[in-house]
Amino acid sequence: MVKLMDAIVKEPFDREKQFAAKRRAVIASAGQAFRRKGYHNISMVEIAKTLGLSKAALYYYVSNKEEVLFECHLMTYDAMDAILKTKPSSVTNTLDYLQALYIDFVRLLTQSGVSLLTDVDSLTDDNKAFVISRRNKIERKIIRLVKEGQKDGSIRAGDARLIVFFFMGALNWLNAWYDTSGRLVDEDIARHFGEQMRAGIAA
Template sequence: MARKTSKAVLVRREEKRLEILRAAARTFNEKGFHNTTIDDLCEILGLSKPTVYYYVKDKEALLFECSRIATADLHSAIRKARDDGRNGWERLRNIFVAYAQIMTTDFGKCLILTRANDMSPESSTRLWDGRRRLNSEVREVIEQGIEDGSIRKCDPKSVSFALFGSFNWIAHWYREDGEEDPREIAEKFFDLFQFGLAVDRPANSS
């Protein structure tokens, strides 16, 4: 009869798997997916190829899993933000504060910097389905805000695109040694969305 693997061994395996994935995400972000090899990761981690392949079957599997972890984290953050907010506007703000914090992690950056043609059609479809669900959940929150009066009447689809477009770009320029942390950046962005830039609206505006 096969011996049952101990909990401690399973924990160590998962820790090693995450160590490999984090190194992969960081390297993909710095060098680009196509410019990174399994040999690069082995050198960074001080591991042999057989050891790396024990945890993942190939480089695409590494990329997919890094992006999947970020997507799962985002779904969890959205659920928590929706529970914590008192109205649609608060929930929307909570969501994107959490979003900015996840998008500036190694896994979050990997998700944003990954292109559809970096993966097989099957993997790409699975990943993009998760991102589309995120967009749909944000639209629902915007619609709730319109209904409860905390968000003015608008096109939820356009607002969702605008928010994701601006917040996704943070992953391209954010630096850990910068002057502001992700929460501060997110709150500054949301102040712009809430109050705009103009001091007074033009007289001919509708």
């Protein structure tokens, strides 16, 4: 068995970096599993074995299962925030910009290992609240963009919240079928989703 963890060794040998990197690898790998089978259908032992570790070793990097789920969510929202920081490249209108963002979101979910997790209800109340607030923050940002687009005439009228829920739903659902329909090319999905999203809201 190839031990995933071996790959991560950094050079001058910084213990903290090493540890942090392995920890990240643990979270990421667990995230994959959570997405594929669901949080409760995957055990810590399985997660450990996938990485070539024993359960006890896993707990050296992580203090409990829920923490892992929590950090998975954080990783995803960090990545989305990063995309949202991108400024509109030039004179494009809001619709164009929104479409570009959306395509980046799709790419994030298909190409990187990052996934939009669902099992929010399995989180502690505190963590759940935190994760939801981050999601809301992103949602609000996009809603604001839609409203702008409605002002500058590039996006058609209608409840901005519903408009956003619709296409963000399509995005969220991606993870549910993406794994199992291999014959679709990532970039094709991104392009197509970008177009269908745009057509759905263009003025």
